[in-house]
Amino acid sequence: MSENTFDVVIIGGGPGGYVAAIRAAQLGLKTACVEKRGTLGGTCLNVGCIPSKALLSASHHFHAAGHELAAFGVKVGKVELDLGAMMGHKDKVVSDNTKGIEFLFKKNKVTYIVGAGEITAPGQVKVTGKDAKTLTAKHIVIATGSDVTPLPGVTIDEEVIVSSTGALALPKVPKHLVVIGGGVIGLELATVWGRLGTKITVVEYLDRILPFNDGEVSKQMQRILAKQGMEFKLGTKVTGIDKKGKKATVSVEPAAGGKAETIEADCVLVAIGRKPYTDGLGLDKVGVALDKRGFVQIDGHFKTNVPGIYAIGDVVGGAMLAHKAEEEGVALAEILAGQHGHVNYDVIPAVVYTWPEVASVGKTEEQLKAEGIAYKAGKFPFTANGRARSMNETDGFVKILADATTDKVLGAHIVGPNAGDLLAEVVLAMEFGAAAEDIARTCHSHPGLGEAVKEAALAVDGRPLHT
Numbered sequence: 001m002s003e004n005t006f007d008v009v010i011i012g013g014g015p016g017g018y019v020a021a022i023r024a025a026q027l028g029l030k031t032a033c034v035e036k037r038g039t040l041g042g043t044c045l046n047v048g049c050i051p052s053k054a055l056l057s058a059s060h061h062f063h064a065a066g067h068e069l070a071a072f073g074v075k076v077g078k079v080e081l082d083l084g085a086m087m088g089h090k091d092k093v094v095s096d097n098t099k100g101i102e103f104l105f106k107k108n109k110v111t112y113i114v115g116a117g118e119i120t121a122p123g124q125v126k127v128t129g130k131d132a133k134t135l136t137a138k139h140i141v142i143a144t145g146s147d148v149t150p151l152p153g154v155t156i157d158e159e160v161i162v163s164s165t166g167a168l169a170l171p172k173v174p175k176h177l178v179v180i181g182g183g184v185i186g187l188e189l190a191t192v193w194g195r196l197g198t199k200i201t202v203v204e205y206l207d208r209i210l211p212f213n214d215g216e217v218s219k220q221m222q223r224i225l226a227k228q229g230m231e232f233k234l235g236t237k238v239t240g241i242d243k244k245g246k247k248a249t250v251s252v253e254p255a256a257g258g259k260a261e262t263i264e265a266d267c268v269l270v271a272i273g274r275k276p277y278t279d280g281l282g283l284d285k286v287g288v289a290l291d292k293r294g295f296v297q298i299d300g301h302f303k304t305n306v307p308g309i310y311a312i313g314d315v316v317g318g319a320m321l322a323h324k325a326e327e328e329g330v331a332l333a334e335i336l337a338g339q340h341g342h343v344n345y346d347v348i349p350a351v352v353y354t355w356p357e358v359a360s361v362g363k364t365e366e367q368l369k370a371e372g373i374a375y376k377a378g379k380f381p382f383t384a385n386g387r388a389r390s391m392n393e394t395d396g397f398v399k400i401l402a403d404a405t406t407d408k409v410l411g412a413h414i415v416g417p418n419a420g421d422l423l424a425e426v427v428l429a430m431e432f433g434a435a436a437e438d439i440a441r442t443c444h445s446h447p448g449l450g451e452a453v454k455e456a457a458l459a460v461d462g463r464p465l466h467t
């Protein structure tokens with residue numbers, strides 16, 4: 001095989017693309033990954049999951065030092081913010097992680113090609129940029145991810161009117177941040193800046209925040225976040241943003257119509273969703289079909305309509321989550337190697353890293369009702385969990401939903417401390433097709449937050465021990 005001929009060429013080095021590349025190489029396929037950003041890891045490692053979590057952790061410490069430690073008998077002097085150092089922590093975490101992927105590529109013998117890939121014909125990728133060349137491949141994988149959904153009529157300058165990317169790198173703490181969109185990005189980044197002293201106003205078009213979560217979770221989170229100081233304007237639409245120098249005036253009115261008002265802000269975050277990114281890929285020329293919203297259309301085995309061209313990750317839609325992209329990357333690599341890769345889309349966890357965290361998997365109560373599935377719900381509050389009480393972290397609950405007849409777990413929704421990690425056992429249980437009773441009869445260590453999961457499972461059968 002010549003130097004520029006590969007079994008698999010993957011365009012995009014995010015969680016979908018880089019994981020597909022590693023798995024394909026592990027399975028003996030000659031693999032290249034083309035990435036134009038200059039660093040590997042995609043949105044997630046560079047401007048998404050990782051920097052946001054680095055700032056969430058850092059701001060959590062800052063807030064705890066100023067507001068929470070005294071309750072534990074820990075006195076600290078005047079707490080001061082060094083925003084530069086906090087951003088330095090975030091930048092280092094990002095850089096260590098992205099370099100880590102380069103190391104993994106070398107270890108697994110994946111060829112990393114720096115430049116923009118364009119599919120010029122089936123089996124052919126033209127790369128422009130640093131490593132300009134033309135590659136030939138038996139299989140081409142589109143893993144080009146997603147980009148910010150713009151708000152019509154609003155220009156993002158990444159200074160006063162920012163996307164998540166700008167909000168992860170503000171040079172100073174804004175006085176008033178207006179967040180447009182009460183979804184995952186909006187609430188996570190509002191949490192970061194709110195903890196550092198910014199007044200937060202969240203403007204959400206629908207009548208609830210976190211509209212994709214279980215309704216009870218959304219309500220509870222709104223109450224908790226309001227207690228933390230966030231203001232919410234629900235059922236409200238933004239009709240325009242007038243930017244003057246370093247200030248912005250946001251015009252809003254009730255979505256159903258009514259009295260308009262304006263909100264003055266020194267920063268506005270637009271976080272109303274993300275859209276597939278396929279610019280410059282040449283898909284129209286090779287005839288790869290997109291759906292109405294621009295997502296690459298695939299079949300159940302990640303095949304596009306053009307033989308030899310596949311797609312995974314955010315660019316194909318579904319849950320726009322890094323771990324979903326990774327699972328697809330692994331499954332596709334295994335299929336290309338002749339194995340039977342598969343993704344169980346019914347069991348994809350999702351976590352919102354506010355505090356408390358919000359973690360969910362499977363169906364919500366609203367979905368089960370809409371689908372006419374009879375279910376039992378078991379719920380346990382963290383106020384009744386010894387470990388949570390010892391941590392002063394009693395907000396939230398665990399809710400497990402199980403089939404009314406078979407007891408099979410259909411969904412779980414957790415608001416609480418470390419909810420994301422707590423969810424993992426339910427995810428595994430669901431993957432194994434477990435019943436709520438299986439979780440209820442499993443020994444959980446004491447005192448542990450996980451006992452709340454066991455108690456919620458017991459509550460499904462109406463027999464919790466501690467409430």
Ligand code: FAD
Nearest residue numbers: 012014015016036042043048049117145313314320321322
């Ligand atoms: P991406 O990560 O978007 O990677 C695509 C890559 O392709 C990019 O690096 C891009 O430069 C490259 N590319 C595009 N076109 C070309 C081309 N023509 N040639 C070469 N390269 C190209 N998900 C979670 O699961 N957990 C989280 O906590 C989380 N937090 C997030 C926080 C924020 C602020 C944001 C914005 C997103 C977050 N996400 C999170 C979502 C997550 O980042 C995405 O789901 C994930 O990155 C998708 O992976 P991907 O590989 O499909 O695409």
Ligand code: NAI
Nearest residue numbers: 181182183184185186203204205271272273274320351352
């Ligand atoms: P989102 O879809 O989670 O939330 C967007 C919110 O904006 C929704 O509540 C929607 O109703 C609202 N909205 C839409 N148009 C609006 C308008 N014109 N005015 C006011 N509100 C409007 O999208 P978000 O937060 O931008 O995140 C994008 C993606 O990134 C998500 O799909 C998510 O999966 C992923 N992500 C995941 C994270 C995680 O797993 N922890 C963290 C951050 C992002």
